[in-house]
Amino acid sequence: MGSVRNLELGSSQCNHCSTRCQLRISEPDSKKYGAGQLLKLKLDFHVHTTASSDAHTRPDELVPRCKERDLDGLAITDHNVLAREVPSELLIIPGIEVSSRDGHIIGLGVSDAVPRGLSADETILQIKRLGGVSIVVHPYDFLRSALNPEILTTMPDAIEVINSASMLHSITWKRARTFAEKRRLPQTAGSDSHIPETIGKAYTIVDVESRNVASVLDAIRNGQVAPEGRPYHFSDRIRKIIR
Ligand SMILES: [Zn+2]
Numbered sequence: 356m357g358s359v360r361n362l363e364l365g366s367s368q369c370n371h372c373s374t375r376c377q378l379r380i381s382e383p384d385s386k387k388y389g390a391g392q393l394l395k396l397k398l399d400f401h402v403h404t405t406a407s408s409d410a411h412t413r414p415d416e417l418v419p420r421c422k423e424r425d426l427d428g429l430a431i432t433d434h435n436v437l438a439r440e441v442p443s444e445l446l447i448i449p450g451i452e453v454s455s456r457d458g459h460i461i462g463l464g465v466s467d468a469v470p471r472g473l474s475a476d477e478t479i480l481q482i483k484r485l486g487g488v489s490i491v492v493h494p495y496d497f498l499r500s501a502l503n504p505e506i507l508t509t510m511p512d513a514i515e516v517i518n519s520a521s522m523l524h525s526i527t528w529k530r531a532r533t534f535a536e537k538r539r540l541p542q543t544a545g546s547d548s549h550i551p552e553t554i555g556k557a558y559t560i561v562d563v564e565s566r567n568v569a570s571v572l573d574a575i576r577n578g579q580v581a582p583e584g585r586p587y588h589f590s591d592r593i594r595k596i597i598r
């Protein structure tokens with residue numbers, strides 16, 4: 356079982372992330388290849404744990420699953436609650452999936468929780484104020500609280516163009532990608548996993564200068580990201596229901 360530590364909210368922030376993120380920057384930068392060279396990381400930016408009422412993955416299951424799936428890490432993005440139990444191994448990014456009144460938006464690396472029920476524009480601005488990166492997730496999706504990004508007057512840092520849980524993904528993923536290309540926004544992918552078995556079904560390849568949270572957030576902002584992944588199998592959906 357991987358070790359889990361509780362992180363306290365800090366009162367000060369760096370330029371790009373919270374003190375909480377700084378606390379996570381503890382791993383040796385063993386794979387940095389020298390000045391000017393970037394390191395490629397494989398990260399699932401959308402994972403739920405038992406802090407979400409509809410999810411079954413315990414925080415201590417995250418690191419073993421990452422290792423099984425050859426992931427360098429992931430983002431914990433529970434519904435309307437900021438991750439407080441963050442495994443100390445690998446690169447685990449504290450995040451939150453906010454229920455804006457217009458649809459779901461993820462904040463990565465925020466220093467505090469973002470209230471639900473704000474407009475999408477206000478939610479994006481609040482994530483920015485809290486030092487985080489905003490990602491519009493599963494846009495255009497059917498049967499879920501999904502944002503139509505065309506209503507936005509404030510652009511997010513990125514658009515999630517691959518979400519493994521999307522229904523009719525051949526339609527929604529394409530629409531998301533078209534919007535992101537038109538607005539020249541970075542494109543990310545995430546599994547939207549609610550059970551351990553689906554972690555890593557989608558992931559983002561991120562080019563970073565260093566193996567830490569601040570570098571990952573900067574890489575998203577700078578568009579040094581490439582989305583990859585596939586949709587759930589029917590059996591994945593059944594497995595979640597019968598848990
Ligand atoms: Zn969602």
Ligand SMILES: [Zn+2]
Pocket residue numbers: 401403432452547
């Ligand atoms: Zn989600």
